Amino acid sequence: MPFLNDPVNFISGWMRSLLFGWGLPSGLVTVIIYFIGITVLVMFAMVLDIFLVWVERKVVARFQDRLGPNRIGPFGLIQPFADIIKLVIKEDITPTGADKLLFNLGPVLAIASVIILWAILPISSKIFGVDLNVAVLYLVAAGALGTLSIIVGGWASNNKYALLGAFRMVANMVSYEIPMVVVLLIPTILANSMSVQDITQAQSGMWFAVLSPLALLIFLISAIAELGRSPFDLNEAESEIVAGFHIEYTGMKFGLFYAGELLHAFTFGGFIAVLFFGGYGGFFGLEKLGIFSWLNNSFVQAVVFLAKAMFGYWVIMWIKYSMPRIRIDHMLTFNWKFLTPLSLVVLVNTAVLSKVLSGLPGWGYVLGMFLSNLIIGYITVEILRAYGRKQRKTEAIPSPQRLQN
Amino acid sequence: MQTNWLYIGIFLVIGIIVPIVPLLFSRLVAPRKPNPIKQSTYECGIETVGDSWVQFKAQYYIYALIFLVFDVETVFLFPWALSLKQFPLFVVLEGILFISILVTGLVFAWRRGMLEWA
Numbered sequence: 001m002p003f004l005n006d007p008v009n010f011i012s013g014w015m016r017s018l019l020f021g022w023g024l025p026s027g028l029v030t031v032i033i034y035f036i037g038i039t040v041l042v043m044f045a046m047v048l049d050i051f052l053v054w055v056e057r058k059v060v061a062r063f064q065d066r067l068g069p070n071r072i073g074p075f076g077l078i079q080p081f082a083d084i085i086k087l088v089i090k091e092d093i094t095p096t097g098a099d100k101l102l103f104n105l106g107p108v109l110a111i112a113s114v115i116i117l118w119a120i121l122p123i124s125s126k127i128f129g130v131d132l133n134v135a136v137l138y139l140v141a142a143g144a145l146g147t148l149s150i151i152v153g154g155w156a157s158n159n160k161y162a163l164l165g166a167f168r169m170v171a172n173m174v175s176y177e178i179p180m181v182v183v184l185l186i187p188t189i190l191a192n193s194m195s196v197q198d199i200t201q202a203q204s205g206m207w208f209a210v211l212s213p214l215a216l217l218i219f220l221i222s223a224i225a226e227l228g229r230s231p232f233d234l235n236e237a238e239s240e241i242v243a244g245f246h247i248e249y250t251g252m253k254f255g256l257f258y259a260g261e262l263l264h265a266f267t268f269g270g271f272i273a274v275l276f277f278g279g280y281g282g283f284f285g286l287e288k289l290g291i292f293s294w295l296n297n298s299f300v301q302a303v304v305f306l307a308k309a310m311f312g313y314w315v316i317m318w319i320k321y322s323m324p325r326i327r328i329d330h331m332l333t334f335n336w337k338f339l340t341p342l343s344l345v346v347l348v349n350t351a352v353l354s355k356v357l358s359g360l361p362g363w364g365y366v367l368g369m370f371l372s373n374l375i376i377g378y379i380t381v382e383i384l385r386a387y388g389r390k391q392r393k394t395e396a397i398p399s400p401q402r403l404q405n
Numbered sequence: 406m407q408t409n410w411l412y413i414g415i416f417l418v419i420g421i422i423v424p425i426v427p428l429l430f431s432r433l434v435a436p437r438k439p440n441p442i443k444q445s446t447y448e449c450g451i452e453t454v455g456d457s458w459v460q461f462k463a464q465y466y467i468y469a470l471i472f473l474v475f476d477v478e479t480v481f482l483f484p485w486a487l488s489l490k491q492f493p494l495f496v497v498l499e500g501i502l503f504i505s506i507l508v509t510g511l512v513f514a515w516r517r518g519m520l521e522w523a
């Protein structure tokens with residue numbers, strides 16, 4: 001069955017021949033087929049987003065020892081639809097003195113910046129939007145647009161809390177983006193390509209999470225910072241600046257910010273899966289065996305990918321609901337004095353070892369990479385412990401200056 | 406290659422249309438009864454004092470300056486990372502030289518106390 005192996009190309013080939021039969025020029029046919037394909041992909045993402053609202057509420061309820069939505073539909077599954085109807089029929093209030101254009105642009109950008117990330121998300125080896133050769137850079141660029149939506153929305157509200165939220169988001173962006181870009185170089189080096197399909201294929205033998213666990217850790221932290229979720233939710237900070245950037249947003253505009261945040265988190269779970277956990281593949285060579293050849297099926301790969309993405313999303317939720325908020329100066333210090341140097345060390349280590357160990361057999365390469373990461377991690381922890389001891393000593397002995405203050 | 410970017414272009418257009426649709430729909434269905442009190446700025450019940458768009462001291466602006474330098478320079482590392490496989494170890498060391506210049510900048514900023522909340 002060609003449809004089961006390659007559904008997207010099967011349908012697009014059929015439609016192409018149909019449209020050619022009508023006598024349309026080939027350029028127009030391409031545009032129409034792209035248009036239909038993108039609409040289907042985006043609709044899938046939006047339906048998933050509605051489902052994510054339910055997942056998020058159910059999981060946070062479990063973390064807080066509650067039941068969560070359980071009244072409307074089985075297990076409360078219809079709850080998000082009720083929420084959407086409520087949000088749509090709410091009155092939309094624009095505060096006086098707000099910058100109307102930018103105020104409306106904020107929520108639109110919040111969703112758009114996430115949706116365009118789905119263009120490069122490889123759901124399976126045959127189901128994907130487009131295989132860009134600069135996908136990693138595209139990921140950084142589209143992520144920065146999401147940050148921009150928060151800054152725009154916060155600034156345009158003409159509200160002091162919202163402005164503070166926007167300022168804090170800038171601080172967030174200034175601190176996490178360098179470690180993130182540096183760490184994105186590591187899958188690039190290991191796969192020798194920036195295309196997400198190539199990165200996935202390169203992990204069919206061994207996940208990059210094993211080759212470079214430190215890179216995974218840094219990417220996870222900076223991804224959470226980009227999402228602006230707890231412990232980096234300084235831009236919202238309900239207890240300090242009420243709701244931060246979305247304080248003045250009501251009705252569907254607030255709903256778009258909320259939906260954008262959830263889908264962004266899930267999409268980043270997906271990118272963690274792609275960059276470090278082998279995406280739709282990564283079965284350690286199992287799929288080459290005869291009895292496991294069904295792992296190469298497009299739909300099986302899609303299920304595997306979505307499961308890995310959901311796991312990444314779940315880890316992000318887990319961190320969100322178990323960590324207190326970090327202070328803004330601590331965040332800047334943490335990112336600049338800890339994550340940035342560490343990410344540069346990991347980058348140099350990966351670059352040198354990928355060259356030095358390339359002559360070794362497969363298991364030697366993996367072991368060398370993994371051990372080097374362990375050693376770097378151990379040294380980092382030792383440096384932190386020594387620093388902590390020094391810090392405690394200076395606090396225990398009161399110096400004359402400290403007493404004067 | 407061009408069709409890839411055509412695809413991204415169409416994706417951008419649809420990505421902007423998708424969030425606009427519920428906003429327009431909400432505009433049709435939702436009630437609109439504005440009044441001055443409802444539209445006033447929400448600041449926890451206290452009346453707003455002065456303008457919100459004032460000049461504000463962003464205490465992290467030195468960070469922002471260092472960030473700009475780093476952000477531009479890390480992009481230069483991408484071509485280096487992509488061509489590592491083709492070139493000998495020497496090229497890796499050259500890249501490390503470039504990174505060490507970056508690190509020197511970071512150490513300089515650190516020693517001068519620029520990475521402090523002021």
